[in-house]
Amino acid sequence: MTIVYLVRHGETQWNAQKRIQGQADSPLTEEGRIQAKQVAMRVKNLGITHLISSDLGRAVETAEILAQVLMLPVQTDKRLRELDMGILEGKCVSELTPEEDMIRRSPLSGTPDARIPNGESMQELANRLHDAIDDLRMLPDGSVPLLVCHGLALGCLIGTVMGLPAHAPRRIRLRNCSLSRIDYQAGEWLAEGWIVETAGDISHLESHSADEL
Ligand SMILES: O=C(O)[C@H](O)COP(=O)(O)O
Numbered sequence: 387m388t389i390v391y392l393v394r395h396g397e398t399q400w401n402a403q404k405r406i407q408g409q410a411d412s413p414l415t416e417e418g419r420i421q422a423k424q425v426a427m428r429v430k431n432l433g434i435t436h437l438i439s440s441d442l443g444r445a446v447e448t449a450e451i452l453a454q455v456l457m458l459p460v461q462t463d464k465r466l467r468e469l470d471m472g473i474l475e476g477k478c479v480s481e482l483t484p485e486e487d488m489i490r491r492s493p494l495s496g497t498p499d500a501r502i503p504n505g506e507s508m509q510e511l512a513n514r515l516h517d518a519i520d521d522l523r524m525l526p527d528g529s530v531p532l533l534v535c536h537g538l539a540l541g542c543l544i545g546t547v548m549g550l551p552a553h554a555p556r557r558i559r560l561r562n563c564s565l566s567r568i569d570y571q572a573g574e575w576l577a578e579g580w581i582v583e584t585a586g587d588i589s590h591l592e593s594h595s596a597d598e599l
Pocket residue numbers: 394395401405406407408409468471535536537538598599
């Protein structure tokens with residue numbers, strides 16, 4: 387069985403301002419760095435062997451804090467990036483026009499093939515994420531990778547592992563530095579494939595942690 391831990395990066399300046407990031411970026415806040423240390427302590431004794439991060443700065447910054455505790459190098463994989471949110475990246479949710487807000491919600495509200503102009507669809511996001519996790523099955527036996535990723539990306543990954551379509555409305559909360567786990571099971575008794583073991587656990591965080599937009 388392959389075990390994969392999933393961590394959403396720590397709080398960023400734009401998360402705190404409710405500004406849309408997508409594949410744009412902003413640095414962690416002080417709170418975000420504290421969250422990263424707390425999730426690092428949580429996973430310290432889980433036998434993590436590989437630390438793989440989205441190549442966006444906020445994820446790498448979180449991964450580097452984990453790396454100091456886990457004493458592992460950080461590898462990056464651009465397939466773990468957040469949904470490309472096109473023309474809305476960099477905008478504050480409170481400043482969107484009603485039309486922009488409808489566009490923002492469209493990929494998250496059950497509309498197949500919805501995409502923010504110049505962005506990507508949830509199916510395209512799901513495809514690259516599943517390519518990335520399927521590659522983890524090629525790691526040597528006993529490997530336990532931890533991925534540092536993003537809110538919409540992890541929500542899409544967990545939803546699709548559970549059999550929901552990529553465009554299904556979001557029904558899971560993935561706060562900054564929440565911990566999730568998926569396993570690849572291949573036993574005789576159970577359907578072969580990825581399965582969700584834990585999603586969105588924040589029991590290791592000592593203060594408030596924000597939901598994604
Ligand atoms: O702002 C965004 O792009 C998303 O809503 C949250 O993304 P994040 O998990 O990278 O903060």
